[in-house]
Amino acid sequence: MIRVRFLGYFIEHVGRNEITVEVPKARVKDILPKTILSLAEEEAIILVNGVSADMDTVVMEGDEVVVMPPIGGG
Amino acid sequence: MFGWTGNFLRVDLSAGHVYVQRYDGNLARKYVGGRGYSIKILWDEVPPGANPLGPENRLVLSIGPLTGIPGPSTGKLVVAAKSPLTYGYGDGNVGTRAAVMLKRAGYDAIIISGISKKPVYIYIEDGKTEILDAEDLWGLDTFRTEKVLAKRHGADTGILSIGPAGENKVKYATVMSQEGRSGGRTGMGAVMGSKRLKAIVIRGTREASIANPEEYRKVASEAYRDVRSRPGYSFWRRQGTMAAIQWSQENSVLPVRNFSEGIFEEAENIDGFAMEKIKVGQRGCPLCNAICGNIVGDSEDMIAELDYENVALLGSNLGIGDLRKIATLNRLADMWGIDTIGLGVAIGFAMEASERGLIKDKIEWGDFEAARDLAENIVYRRSGLGKLLGESIAKVAETLGGESFAMHVKGLSITGYDCHAAPGMALSYAVSPIGAHHKDAWVISWEVKTDRLSYGKEKAEKVLELQRIRGGFFETLVACRLPWVEVGLDIEWYVKLFNLATGIKWGVSDHLKVAERILNHIRAYWVREHIAGGIGWNRDKDLPPRKWFEKPLTKGPYTGAKLDFNRFQGLLDSYYEIIGWDKRGIPRYSTLKRYDLLDVAQVLSKYVKLEP
Known part of the structure; x- marks a missing residue:
């Protein structure tokens, strides 16, 4: 199982905080919901197990992906 | 001139003298406004090496060609002076009705010099400016000060004031407006306090003069619509900058225990979603349709405003994981007129100094009561640690030691x-x-x-x-x-609005x-x-x-x-x-x-x- 969590306004586009995907191995862009794909390709920050990654990073069973917009804090 | 008023209002508090200075379009084209005017004025007029808390320093409150004319988030002003914290250039911006009123009163900047013999405030109503007695206001917090002045001069005026932190020249005292809008963490409140200037009240009734008003209005409303149509708009209205707590935590950059770590074990208790559970309203700056001030109930049954910076610095940076308590610290800081970031760094330094045995005071990570007491001691410059922590954290470390964990650059504390x-x-x-x-x-x-x-x-x-x-x-x-x-929002909108306001094609x-x-x-x-x-x-x-x-x-x-x-x-x-x-x-x-x-x-x- 690969866990994918969403942050910020991506939550509203996906409709939930997280999803799980049952594949042994995939690229990040292949497991994102369609509702977020183009927005994510344009501007998402991707972390895999807390470390900077990108849409082409290959993730495996047990990994955690976080997909977040480039929000600011001011 | 269009967009600009072409006027500076000059107030000499030593002489009790006020006059209006016209300036020309060359200055406007070279420096535009706000921070540009501020540096030009400070460079030209404050004698090199001057004491920031002396009569020669200038307190400059300046706006720009777009300020005060309806357009996305154009209700801000820049407050600048030589900084008593860093001894270099200091400024900050603050969203306030005073910015809008300054344009409507017909000025691009107020330049204040000298030191008044007794506490005063400045009242501006279009072309008339008075320096009025503020003995009855001295000592009041900023919320109370604003209430009294709004009652006296009208709730539709724009008001800037300082609290006890500015009066007591705490080096990171700020200038406050509208119970939560704060500017000038470089000690602009201390400069105002050094001049014995408690407040500035502005009423302006004139229409700003702009080059192409009809087209400006059209483009401005399109720009406002564009703000609302952006994909992140609805979530921004829900959480504002508070969404950044979770973002920073995930990216290991949330300040924790005086910037020792980037991950806080209680982050879920202080993030945007925790805030939404106690949120009771929103506040913002004038002319903004993306207001971001989150109003919550605090631990002392008052209402307070929460934003990313103050939660990061007064929360995780102090090891405090209770959002209502953080809200209390933030409300008090706003009432006292002290920078929440500088306060968080000062208290964080004290907690680490206590842990390392550098000071005798016992202030443990996460101890809200100790943090609250220390904050009050800093604002009122009470003897011992509180008095010292009213200085820049660089100066504190010079005095106590602890330079290896003094979190600043050039004397100004690190933000979140x-x-x-x-x-x-x-x-x-x-x-x-x-x-x-x-x-x-x-x-x-x-x-x-x-x-x-x-x-x-x-x-x-x-x-x-x-x-x-x-x-x-x-x-x-x-x-x-x-x-x-x-x-x-694309910055091209602002370029268009600038051209339509000023008639210049840039x-x-x-x-x-x-x-x-x-x-x-x-x-x-x-x-x-x-x-x-x-x-x-x-x-x-x-x-x-x-x-x-x-x-x-x-x-x-x-x-x-x-x-x-x-x-x-x-x-x-x-x-x-x-x-x-x-x-x-x-x-x-x-x-x-x-x-x-x-x-x-x-x-x-x-x-x-x-x-x-």
Whole structure:
């Protein structure tokens, strides 16, 4: 199982905080919901197990992906 | 002139004298407004080496050509002076009705000099300005002060005031407005207090004069609509900057226990979703349709405002994981008129000093009561630790020791991003025009998406690019950068509005040239003031805090990360080279010439030999 969590306004586009995907191995862009794909390709920050990654990073069973917009804090 | 009023209001508090000065379009084209006017006035008028809390310092409140005219988030002003915290250039921006009223009263800036013999406030109503007695207001907090003045002069006036922190010249006292809008963490409240100026009340009734009013209104409403249509707009209205708590936690940059870690074990209790559970309303600045002040109930049954910076610095940075208690600290800071960031760094320093046995006082991580008591002692400059912590954290460390964990650049406290694993953001703090602050180059969102741990030249380029837009373009217009930063509004809207307001035909590059001129002028000011004031100048002033080089992270995916000293020096060299400064961080003669600052070069070369 690969866990994918969403942050910020991506939550509203996906409709939930997280999803799980049952594949042994995939690229990040292949497991994102369609509702977020183009927005994510344009501007998402991707972390895999807390470390900077990108849409082409290959993730495996047990990994955690976080997909977040480039929000600011001011 | 269109867009601008062409008027400066000058108030000499020593003489009790007020007059209006006309200025010409050349100054407007060269410096635009806000921060641009501020540096020009401080450079020309404050004698080199002057005491920031003396009569010669100028307190400059300035707006720009877009301020006060309906358009996305144009209700802000810049408050500037020589900083008593850093002894260099100091400013801050604040969203307030006073900004709108200043334009309507017919002024682009108020320039205040001298020191009044007794407490006063300034009342401006269009062409009439009075200096009025403030004995009855002295000692009141900013919320109370504003209530009294609104009752006296009308609730529709724009009011700026200081609280006890400014009166007591706490070096990071701010200028407050509308119970939560705060500006000038470089000690602008202390400068105001040193002049015995309690408040400024402005009523303006005139229409701003703009070149193409009909088209302006049309484009402004399209721009407002564009703000609302952006994909992040609805979530921004829900959480505002509070969404950044979770973001920073995930990216290991949330300040924790005096910037020792980037991950807080109680982050879920203080993030945007926790805030939504106790949210009772929203507040914001005038002329903004993306208001971001979150109003919550605090632990003392009052209402308070929460934003990312104050929760990061008064929450995770102190080990406090209770949002209502953090809200209480924030409300008190706003009432007292003290910078929440500076306060969080001061208390965090005290907690670490206590843990290390450097001070006798027992102040443990997460101890809300101790933090609250210490905050009050700082504001009222009560003897001992409280009195000392009212100074810059650099001065505190000089006195007590603890330089290895004093979190500042040039005396200004670090804001809400830990940089153990973010060299680009560390550079942004290091070369910010006011000391450590994120407003000029919040580069970290870009940095975590790239080769995060790199010290490559691209990071220096990005810092400068953001400094020009955030610190130059928005700080001169004067408009809030957040619709651009947070919801992705295109800056072309502002360029269009500028052209329609002023009748000038500029592109983005013209604005960015002004921005670089201002960055260079501000750097010249730092060098001149530090040399003339006997502090001296060297490139070590552009270094981030020692802790990020010396004490690695011990938690999370970036465990073991710390900044590399030699590689950081290389990054700093890259920045100097790109902006046109020499190895000492001093603008080259040719750079000043390129930005039409030969007069500045001539003055600066009396203090230091400029490289060609």
